[in-house]
Amino acid sequence: MNKLMSPENFKIWLEAAFLALIGFTAVRIAVRASCMALAKGLDENKLLIFSKLTTYVLNTLILLLALDFAGVELKLLLGAAGVFTVAIGFASQTSASNLISGLFLIAEKPFKKGDVITVGERTGVVLAINLFSTRLRTLDNLLVRVPNETLMKSEITNVTHFPxxxxxxxxxxxxxxxxxxxxxxxxxxxxxxxxxxxxxxxxxxxxxxxxxxxxxxxxxxxxxxxxxxxxxxxxxxxxxxxxxxxxxxxxxxxxxxxxx
CATH class of the missing domain: 3.30.70.100 (Alpha-Beta Plaits)
Incomplete structure (x- = not known):
């Protein structure tokens, strides 16, 4: 590790960081252009999931390529990442469940942004459907964050679905x-x-x-x-x-x- 961070390799690390910055910028531009091109064929929820997943995957790939360019052994890095993933896996079960539930909600489309829905004792306007949670504005103007796992396990009434x-x-x-x-x-x-x-x-x-x-x-x-x-x-x-x-x-x- 000391060898990698030595003054001799400082220039390589700067070049790797510069390449990563260019890559992240290119991903942002490409994803935005793709969303604009797909806007007519996909609804807002599907565009959101496409944008976020594509950005996460491509940015991760660029980061790995930049580290490889800087001389980091990816096998060791990926091995450490695997151990780290197992270690935090038990702590992130709720997040994973919310993520999966969010994907199902976006695919099934029981409601969309702007709909008025009732979940349990809460009724409100859907402000945003994110990967892990959905945000509602209640009728008395309160912001409520509902985990997507809760939505999947609850009975949802879409008040404004039909005209x-x-x-x-x-x-x-x-x-x-x-x-x-x-x-x-x-x-x-x-x-x-x-x-x-x-x-x-x-x-x-x-x-x-x-x-x-x-x-x-x-x-x-x-x-x-x-x-x-x-x-x-x-x-x-x-x-x-x-x-x-x-x-x-x-x-x-x-x-x-x-x-x-």
């Missing part, structure tokens, strides 16, 4: 309610809203009978971009229309017992 969504309104009705009239009022509200789709058609169903009420549900389809706004507005219009039509919503009643 339309169904809004389900739970409506508790009294036993005296005229169901035909209720359905007519709700259908008229859906038709006049300007946001509810004609197809699939809105539907009104009675889900069950409770001790003090009928459990009804009215469902209609809307574009995902207007989902929350339209659903919330519909509740207000529905309550107003029910009052005007004398349709009673069954609410829980509190009974006071006088123990005197």
């Amino acid at each position: 339309i969504r169904r809004a389900d309104l739970q409506i508790p009705l009294s036993f005296d309610a005229d169901l035909a009239r209720v359905e007519k009022v709700l259908l008229e509200l859906a038709e006049s809203s300007g946001q509810c789709l004609d197809e699939p058609k809105p539907i009104f169903i009675v889900q069950g009978i409770r001790e003090s009420r009928l459990d009804a549900q009215f469902s209609f389809w809307i574009h995902r971009d207007n989902f929350l706004k339209t659903k919330n507005a519909f509740y207000g219009r529905m309550i107003t229309a029910f009052k005007e039509s004398n349709i009673e919503i069954s609410l829980p009643k509190m009974v006071h017992i006088n123990r005197d």
Whole structure:
């Protein structure tokens, strides 16, 4: 080692470092050009994995060539690297699992950047899908880093995958309610809203009978971009229309017992 670092070989080491710098720069330019050429055929996630893996592999190869140029015996270096890899292998199992999970996520594409997903109790916008983790911005503007292994083992709901969504309104009705009239009022509200789709058609169903009420549900389809706004507005219009039509919503009643 002293011989390699002697003043006589200092020039060789400088030349090797210069060649490595040129190689790293060339890799960066080549990878960027390749990504631009492949941009039309690959989505953003696949371009990301292609860019990072290609960069890692080529830079490692250039580093080995530079060391060989400087006179380092690669057999000894690779042998030491093998021992080092085994030593840290047990400590890096989680990272390897996250990496493999990231590759599966990118290949399977259950979601993409910009989608709104729900994982466990977390709902947020996908900001980035990296090799080891995925970053989300929650609805209350918090940044959450989710390990890719967690995503692979969890149930993922992609809220924005399809262009339309169904809004389900739970409506508790009294036993005296005229169901035909209720359905007519709700259908008229859906038709006049300007946001509810004609197809699939809105539907009104009675889900069950409770001790003090009928459990009804009215469902209609809307574009995902207007989902929350339209659903919330519909509740207000529905309550107003029910009052005007004398349709009673069954609410829980509190009974006071006088123990005197």
